[in-house]
Amino acid sequence: MSTATGTPSPGTSGALVPGGGPGAALLSLNNVEVIYDDVILVLRGLSLTVAEGQIVALLGSNGAGKSTTLKAVSGLLPSEHGEVTDGTISFRGEDITRVDAAQRVTRGMSLCMEGRHVFEHLSVAENLVAGAYTRSGKESAEDLDKVYEFFPKLADMRARIAGYLSGGEQQMLAIGRALMARPTLLMLDEPSLGLAPLLVQEIFGYIKRLNTETGLTVLVIEQNARRALEVADHGYIMEQGRIVLEGPAAELRENPDVKEFYLGLGEEGGRKSYRDVKHYKRRKRWL
Incomplete structure (x- = not known):
């Protein structure tokens, strides 16, 4: 994958983020259930590490529960009349299921919401x-x-009003702010929402470099x-509020199922006819 070049690295000494031992579980969701307005069940016993x-990477179609998962982790559910009604969320080995959003930020969590919101x-x-x-x-x-070293474009436009930036520039700004x-x-x-393919490639290049x-x-x-x-180490597939596949x-x-239903590639790399697509639920091995 091509990434931006010529950008000085923040390095590991005095880095933007604290170091830690790789491999240990930083975040764990155990059988988490989320309900909105005391009625709508969105997450149905979701577990991931x-x-x-x-x-x-947490992947899934619209309505699978991906954004709800992030809101549960970041503590933003109460603002949308949602709550974790079962299960636990642990961060750095501590149960944060009932910790408010501001305290989660001070403990080391940052969220870039969908749509950038600069x-x-x-x-x-x-x-x-x-x-x-x-x-x-x-x-x-x-x-x-x-941040200016890592995102030189932001350094060049530090005095510009954020509302006049392009979508890609706003996404860089949202990540930099986090x-x-x-x-x-x-x-x-x-992070790729509403961006042209080359900008998507650039943004994911920055994400990989940060890691x-x-x-x-x-x-x-x-x-x-x-x-x-392409940039992730591990992935989870969500459907209907549950994890159906990981690895x-x-x-x-x-x-083969991920290729067909999430990467748009059939077993022979060709497009599927409508008659084949109608029966896709039956053909998903996890269902």
């Missing part, structure tokens, strides 16, 4: 500073420089399964 130092009336620099609201001024100034909190876990909700050069753990949810599995990303890329 994100190992420290890995990129983990502060459109503020400048690029002001957006980035806003991401460090939990930290001291000296630390945030140092991290601001590191990094200002020095997260241990970065969560990305549909490789700083050791940052990343949980990314995507409908662009092909691109996500190393390289194995998922070669799985």
Whole structure:
């Protein structure tokens, strides 16, 4: 995969994110059930693990429950009349199921929500500073420089109003703002949404570099399964609020069902007729 070149690395010394031992479980969801408005059951006993130092992709179609999973992890469900009604969420070995969203940020979680959600009336620099609201001024100034080193485009437009940036530039800004909190876990909700293919490639290149050069753990949810599995170490497939398939990303890329239903490749690489597609549920081995 091609990535942006010529960008100084933030390095591992004084990095944007704290280091940690690779392989240990950083985040664990155990039989999590989520209900909205006391009626709508969205997550149905979902379990997954994100190992420290890995990129983990959570894939699925619209309505599978991917965004709800991130909201459950980040503590944002109450704002949408949702709650975890069963199961547990653990971060760094501690149960955070009932911990509020602000405390989860201070413990090392950052979320880039779907649609980027930058502060459109503020400048690029002001957006980035806003991401460090939990930290001291000296630390945030140092991290601001590191974000500019990693995203030189943002450095060139630091005085521009965020609302006038392109979609790709806003996505870089959203990621940069999340990094200002020095997260241990970065969560990305549909980072490719609304972006042209070359920009998608560039954004995922940055995600891979962040993981490789700083050791940052990343949980990314995507409908662009092909691109996500190219950079991920491990993947999960969601359907109807449950995990139906998981494994190393390289194995998922070669799985016949994943190829057909998520990568758009049939067994012979050709397009399926409508008559074949009608029966796809019967042909999914996990169903």
